[in-house]
Every structure is written in structure tokens, then in C-alpha cells.
Amino acid sequence: MSIYEERLSRVRQRMEEQGVELLFLSPSPYMFYVTGIRHPHFDVMRLPGDWLSGVFISLDKGPIFVAHWMLARMVQRVMMPGDLVSEMRALEQDGDPLALLRSVVAEFRLRQKRIAVADHTWTRFTEALRAIVPDARVSLASELMDMMMAAQDEEALRRMRKIAEITDAAYQEVVRHLCIGVTEEEMRREVDYQLRKFGSEGNSFSTGVFFTRPGDVPPIPGKHLQPGDSVTFDFGGVYEGYSSDFGRAAFVGEPPAEYLKVHELVLRAQAEAMKAMKPGQITCEEVDAVARKVIADQGYGPNFTHRLGHGISITVHNPPFLDSGDKTVLQSGMTFTVEPSVRVEGRFSNRVEDVVVVTDEGGVSLNTCPRELYIVD
Amino acid sequence: MSFYEKRLEKVRQAMAQWGADLLFLNFGPDMVYLTGVQTPMYYHILKGNGDWINGLLVSVDKDPILILQESMAVISAESLAQTGVQDVRVMSREEDPKSFFEKIVADFRPQGKTIAVGKAVWSQSLLALREAAPGAQFIPATSPMMDKVREVKDEEEIRLMRKAAEITDATLAATISNMHSGMTERDVAIEVEYQIKRAGGDGYSFYPGIICVGLGSDPERKIMTRNTDMVLQSGTTVAFDFGVLYKGYCTDFGRTVFVGDPNPEALRAYESIVKGSRGIVEQMGDRKMSPEQIADFVKDSVTADGFGEYYWYYGLGHAIGLEVHEAPWLRPGFKEPVRKGMCFTIEPKIWKSGEFYVRVEDVVVVGKERGECLTKFSYEPQIVE
Numbered sequence: 160m161s162i163y164e165e166r167l168s169r170v171r172q173r174m175e176e177q178g179v180e181l182l183f184l185s186p187s188p189y190m191f192y193v194t195g196i197r198h199p200h201f202d203v204m205r206l207p208g209d210w211l212s213g214v215f216i217s218l219d220k221g222p223i224f225v226a227h228w229m230l231a232r233m234v235q236r237v238m239m240p241g242d243l244v245s246e247m248r249a250l251e252q253d254g255d256p257l258a259l260l261r262s263v264v265a266e267f268r269l270r271q272k273r274i275a276v277a278d279h280t281w282t283r284f285t286e287a288l289r290a291i292v293p294d295a296r297v298s299l300a301s302e303l304m305d306m307m308m309a310a311q312d313e314e315a316l317r318r319m320r321k322i323a324e325i326t327d328a329a330y331q332e333v334v335r336h337l338c339i340g341v342t343e344e345e346m347r348r349e350v351d352y353q354l355r356k357f358g359s360e361g362n363s364f365s366t367g368v369f370f371t372r373p374g375d376v377p378p379i380p381g382k383h384l385q386p387g388d389s390v391t392f393d394f395g396g397v398y399e400g401y402s403s404d405f406g407r408a409a410f411v412g413e414p415p416a417e418y419l420k421v422h423e424l425v426l427r428a429q430a431e432a433m434k435a436m437k438p439g440q441i442t443c444e445e446v447d448a449v450a451r452k453v454i455a456d457q458g459y460g461p462n463f464t465h466r467l468g469h470g471i472s473i474t475v476h477n478p479p480f481l482d483s484g485d486k487t488v489l490q491s492g493m494t495f496t497v498e499p500s501v502r503v504e505g506r507f508s509n510r511v512e513d514v515v516v517v518t519d520e521g522g523v524s525l526n527t528c529p530r531e532l533y534i535v536d
Numbered sequence: 537m538s539f540y541e542k543r544l545e546k547v548r549q550a551m552a553q554w555g556a557d558l559l560f561l562n563f564g565p566d567m568v569y570l571t572g573v574q575t576p577m578y579y580h581i582l583k584g585n586g587d588w589i590n591g592l593l594v595s596v597d598k599d600p601i602l603i604l605q606e607s608m609a610v611i612s613a614e615s616l617a618q619t620g621v622q623d624v625r626v627m628s629r630e631e632d633p634k635s636f637f638e639k640i641v642a643d644f645r646p647q648g649k650t651i652a653v654g655k656a657v658w659s660q661s662l663l664a665l666r667e668a669a670p671g672a673q674f675i676p677a678t679s680p681m682m683d684k685v686r687e688v689k690d691e692e693e694i695r696l697m698r699k700a701a702e703i704t705d706a707t708l709a710a711t712i713s714n715m716h717s718g719m720t721e722r723d724v725a726i727e728v729e730y731q732i733k734r735a736g737g738d739g740y741s742f743y744p745g746i747i748c749v750g751l752g753s754d755p756e757r758k759i760m761t762r763n764t765d766m767v768l769q770s771g772t773t774v775a776f777d778f779g780v781l782y783k784g785y786c787t788d789f790g791r792t793v794f795v796g797d798p799n800p801e802a803l804r805a806y807e808s809i810v811k812g813s814r815g816i817v818e819q820m821g822d823r824k825m826s827p828e829q830i831a832d833f834v835k836d837s838v839t840a841d842g843f844g845e846y847y848w849y850y851g852l853g854h855a856i857g858l859e860v861h862e863a864p865w866l867r868p869g870f871k872e873p874v875r876k877g878m879c880f881t882i883e884p885k886i887w888k889s890g891e892f893y894v895r896v897e898d899v900v901v902v903g904k905e906r907g908e909c910l911t912k913f914s915y916e917p918q919i920v921e
Contacts (some may be wrong), residue, residue: 201859
């Protein structure tokens with residue numbers, strides 16, 4: 160069975176459990192997860208009937224891909240072997256999208272009229288659906304699929320390992336561009352460029368390169384790097400639809416003893432949290448607490464101001480979250496960023512971030528990039 | 537009156553025409569148009585906690601209200617500072633999105649009213665609106681309404697489009713100077729992405745496309761196949777199709793670069809589309825021609841030069857502004873004369889499978905008497921070794 164066939168059968172199992180008869184996935188991580196279909200122009204091409212682009216899945220039919228004929232043809236051209244579509248229904252030139260939707264929906268015998276749609280599906284679609292199935296009970300795909308998508312299968316892990324590799328390589332090239340006089344913006348551009356050079360499809364989110372300078376409160380924008388600055392990186396790429404998220408720290412000149420201690424502290428917080436990340440034994444909020452305690456015990460509690468990490472796979476942030484309040488129990492194959500940081504305003508900033516997969520032996524980093532503090536001389 | 541105030545007036549007039557008492561828009565081009573607030577990158581990535589709540593509520597008499605999740609407010613801080621909206625309601629993480637939303641909507645007394653909803657508004661937002669406004673009627677997906685309002689660009693929009701066009705020109709210049717045979721299509725595309733940011737763009741308006749054709753290259757190759765590992769070699773043509781995103785405004789632009797000595801037929805084809813382009817821009821004055829006629833003009837010009845068989849007629853171009861593709865399209869079926877202030881791409885192309893692909897593309901604003909290319913990069917055939 161191909162990876163998408165496996166995923167489809169899992170989705171159908173969930174549908175059955177939750178009584179959902181028909182699932183509509185508009186272009187979204189959900190559609191990509193089940194079929195492998197994506198196209199860079201989904202967001203850009205404005206064609207008649209673009210609101211009904213997507214796949215229809217029932218317990219025994221589909222995925223049926225529906226779109227304007229131009230988009231259908233473009234998708235066909237970029238489809239990879241193994242991508243899962245049972246058939247394509249194209250909206251003809253000057254065709255009526257509503258009539259097409261009506262004919263597609265008519266093929267599914269809906270008894271309870273329980274239909275789930277991808278989150279962020281446009282109102283145009285659900286309104287049209289309501290016109291065709293007036294007593295439809297519409298729920299969201301997230302309820303059906305989020306937890307399933309939180310645990311990665313072999314194929315997802317393969318891609319995430321690959322983007323981690325690319326991200327590591329990009330960083331190791333980028334960090335050598337740190338020099339006196341460079342700006343944050345120049346560094347951001349270099350990150351984006353190197354990510355692409357090493358094979359990333361793009362950014363998973365907007366790149367951050369931050370210079371923290373003693374006494375610089377409020378921070379001046381457009382600074383040129385100078386001795387005494389601490390530098391933190393936060394960026395990620397995409398490979399075959401899967402995201403990375405990564406961070407390291409650097410210092411310009413001889414770091415003060417305190418900064419070196421903080422660097423080790425942040426690394427230790429990450430390592431202890433990772434050790435604790437065993438399936439079935441711990442919750443997300445407990446993992447966050449492990450890292451937080453390490454940092455708070457040395458007096459830097461108030462300087463670690465955000466959650467320890469977030470689920471990541473196709474999109475850069477997905478549930479669950481390594482955060483107080485999230486009581487999800489860790490499962491094998493879940494992938495999280497583990498990103499403790501210590502930021503002392505007006506003094507320095509330090510962080511580390513890797514993508515970690517939950518295994519029986521604890522959390523294992525997909526990134527292999529060394530975590531040493533990089534010194535710019 | 538500021539330009540945001542004037543735009544609000546235009547929208548209110550359109551609402552009156554459509555019988556809409558209220559309008560709800562989420563982040564996107566319509567939001568930028570009315571408020572200057574850009575779509576935060578995280579909008580499409582972060583989920584949950586009432587993400588459906590982010591939006592603008594416009595009525596015919598009360599001031600518009602911008603509703604934001606706390607996380608989006610933090611991310612949008614920069615554009616919020618410049619916004620035309622006075623009334624911004626930020627929902628903190630602890631609050632219940634539904635009751636927060638309902639309280640705001642209740643102020644508009646929505647029961648039984650007619651509510652228009654932006655074209656890309658999420659279903660969950662509409663669901664919440666339904667619950668907050670019992671008995672209200674909905675006009676889903678105001679595509680025609682808002683799109684028509686945005687058809688004619690005001691002075692400020694044209695100023696921003698001009699700036700985006702400048703950045704586009706600079707991007708191509710810098711890319712060409714770093715271009716040479718032996719690079720792949722993908723290498724050139726990566727260079728374009730880099731140069732867009734270096735020139736001051738916020739990013740690309742769509743994924744840049746580099747298409748190299750010639751020397752008997754794959755005859756099955758289609759026009760939308762781009763950025764492959766095909767190596768640029770002497771005798772090939774390299775077509776550019778890329779755009780810049782600047783403060784929400786988009787360009788869509790192209791030229792053709794010749795690697796080594798240009799194939800003479802390719803060069804003649806190139807000169808033909810340049811002539812067609814120049815010719816039609818001259819004609820694009822207020823109410824002088826319809827999109828259909830504009831498309832026909834260039835087709836006829838290129839056909840008269842002998843390249844009719846390989847001319848890509850399907851679309852000479854499209855309107856452009858806050859979205860890369862806006863209506864109307866420059867092709868048969870679109871008969872309403874174009875008006876001053878509309879912006880279009882003019883993108884004639886000649887495709888001869890395996891031999892060459894030449895294209896030029898410019899963003900053109902319709903003027904009183906004639907059009908003006910906002911993108912000003914030279915039409916001189918560009919040659920790299």
C-alpha cells in the first residue's frame with residue numbers, strides 16, 4: 160500500500176468512528192496529507208469556481224479531485240507517482256460550479272448528512288453545500304485529523320529528516336557570513352538563499368536573525384553587527400511539503416562568562432526535556448515544565464518567556480504544544496520543536512531549536528548540526 | 537479625506553447597491569485595500585483559539601471595527617500603526633472567541649439585516665456570524681462587489697504599484713548580471729528570489745518561473761513547466777515570469793534572455809511581441825478599447841509578422857493589483873471598455889516547442905489617452921554567455 164492509501168484508510172477509520180459520511184478537503188495541509196496533491200498556484204490563480212477546488216472522500220469513494228479545468232490540468236502535470244486521486248472532475252470553460260458541486264455530492268448517498276470540511280474552507284463552499292444539502296451537519300476536519308497528523312509515519316519522517324539535513328547545511332554555510340558590519344536583513348536574505356541552494360522549496364515561516372546589543376533598549380532597527388552582540392537564528396524550510404524550524408546562537412568577540420553559562424544552561428534544558436520525551440509516559444505540559452525548571456533553578460525563569468515548543472510536520476505549527484495547559488500524552492512518532500531560550504533585555508539573548516521525534520528511548524533530534532556557540536572574531 | 541476614507545466611501549456605495557447592511561472581511565487583499573493591514577504570515581499557519589475571528593466589520597453608518605486575535609495583533613503591529621482603522625478590538629488568549637465576537641456584532645444590531653461576506657472568509661467565521669445575527673440574510677463571497685470596487689486603482693495604489701515595478705526592474709537587472717550558461721533554470725529562479733528581497737521587495741507575488749527552451753529540448757514540455765534542472769546553453773532562450781510583492785501590491789513581469797548568439801527566428805519572434813506590446817500600450821486610453829479588442833490587437837499584430845501559428849493566444853494578460861490575477865482578463869468574452877486607473881499585465885508570448893519560447897510582460901496602467909508601462913526594463917534583447 161502506498162503511503163497515501165495507508166493514510167486514507169486511517170482517515171476513513173476515523174470518519175466511521177465519528178459518523179462523518181463525507182469529507183471535503185480544500186487545498187490545505189489536510190488535502191496534501193491524504194493525497195499528496197499541492198500546487199504553488201493554488202493560492203494565486205483566481206479562476207471561476209476556485210472555491211470548489213478540493214477532494215471529496217467518503218467511506219467507499221474518492222478521493223475525487225474537483226477544480227477548474229486549468230487548475231486540474233496544472234495539478235495533473237505536477238502530480239508525483241503515488242499521489243492519490245481516484246478521479247478528477249474538471250469544471251469546463253463557462254461551466255456552472257454549483258451544478259458541478261451538485262453532481263459530485265449527488266454521488267454520495269448521505270444518510271445522516273454528516274459532512275466534514277477542512278478548516279479554513281471558504282464560506283462560498285459551505286454556503287453552496289448548504290444550498291444542496293439543506294440539513295447538512297458540518298464539522299471540521301481538524302477534529303478528525305489533527306491528532307492523526309501529529310504522529311508521523313515513515314514517509315513523513317523521511318521528509319522531515321531531509322529538510323532537517325538541508326536546514327543544518329544551510330545554517331552551517333550561513334553562519335560563516337556573520338561579520339562585523341553585516342545587518343540582520345542581509346543575514347535573513349542569506350538564510351533564505353542558502354535554504355534554497357541546499358534544496359529547500361521555500362521558507363516554512365519568515366526568517367528571524369536577531370542581534371542583541373548591551374544597552375540597546377529599545378532596540379535600534381537596522382543595526383550593523385559589532386563586538387559584544389549576541390546573535391540568535393530562527394528559521395525553517397520546506398521539503399516535499401514538510402517543514403523544519405531551527406535555531407542556534409552566536410556571539411561577536413569574546414563572550415562574557417555569564418553568557419557562556421547561559422548557553423550551556425539552554426542546551427541542558429533542551430537535553431533534559433528531550434530525555435523525558437518518551438511515549439505514553441509524559442504529557443506536553445510536563446515536558447515544558449522539565450525545561451522550565453532547569454532554567455528557573457539557575458535564576459533565569461523570568462527570561463524564558465514562551466512555551467518550550469510546538470508540534471511540527473506539514474505546517475510549522477500544529478497541535479499539540481509543549482506548553483502549560485496542554486495535557487496531551489506524548490505518542491511515538493510525534494514531532495516537536497524543542498526551543499528553550501533565555502533573553503535578558505538590554506544585555507543578551509540565547510536560544511537553541513531542533514526538531515525532535517518521540518521514541519521509546521526519548522526524544523531524538525532530526526537535526527545533527529552541532530550546538531556549539533559560534534564565535535565571530 | 538484620506539484615501540482610506542475615500543475607499544470606505546466607495547465600499548459603502550457598493551454595499552448600498554448590493555443591499556448589504558454589513559460586510560465582514562478577513563485578512564487578504566480586501567483588508568489591505570480598506571485598512572492597509574497586511575496579512576500576517578502566520579494567519580494561514582496558526583490554527584485554533586478563534587482564528588476565524590480576525591476580520592473587519594464594515595457597516596453603512598458606524599465606523600469599521602477591526603477584530604484581532606492577540607497573536608495576530610502582535611504580528612501586525614507594524615501595519616496596525618499605519619492603519620486607517622480607529623476602532624481595533626484585540627481578543628486576549630483567555631477570552632471566549634464566540635462571546636467576544638457576538639458582543640461586537642450585536643452593536644451593529646444585525647438581526648434580520650443583510651450581511652455580505654468576503655470571498656475568502658472561512659466557513660467558521662460565517663458560522664459564528666450566523667449565530668451572532670439570527671434572522672440575518674447572507675450574501676456569500678462578495679467577489680463581484682469588492683472586486684469591482686478595486687478595479688480602478690487610486691493615486692496611492694498606483695504609487696505603490698510604481699514602486700513595486702521599480703523593484704521588479706531592479707531585480708531583473710541584478711539577476712541578469714549574475715546569470716551565465718551552465719546555470720540551471722532552478723539556479724536562476726533562486727537568484728530572482730534573492731534579488732527581489734535585495735531590491736526591497738517583501739517577497740515574490742507568485743513563485744518565479746524560469747523557462748529555458750531550445751536546441752531540440754523536450755517537445756512535450758508545457759508552458760507551465762518551469763525551474764527544472766535544465767542547463768542554460770548557448771542557443772537557448774530563457775523566459776522569465778516573476779512578480780514582486782510590495783506592501784500587498786503585486787507585479788507580474790517578464791523578459792527573455794538569449795544565451796549566446798540568439799537563434800535568428802527567436803530574435804524575430806521576440807521583436808514581434810515587443811512591437812505588439814508597444815503598439816497596444818499606446819492604445820490603452822480611457823474607454824478606448826475592451827479587453828477582447830486589446831487581446832485581438834496584439835494577436836493580429838503578431839500574426840501579421842508571420843508568427844500566428846506559434847502565438848499563445850489564450851490570454852494576453854489580466855488585471856492586477858492587490859492580487860496577481862484580477863478580473864477582467866484580456867481575452868475574448870470580456871467586452872467592457874477599460875478605464876483610466878485600471879492596471880493590466882500585457883504578456884504576449886510565442887512558443888515554438890523545442891526551439892524557443894519568447895515572452896515579455898509588463899504592468900500597464902490605463903491612462904487618459906494612452907497606457908503607461910509601470911515596469912520600465914528595456915526591451916533590448918538581453919544576451920548572456
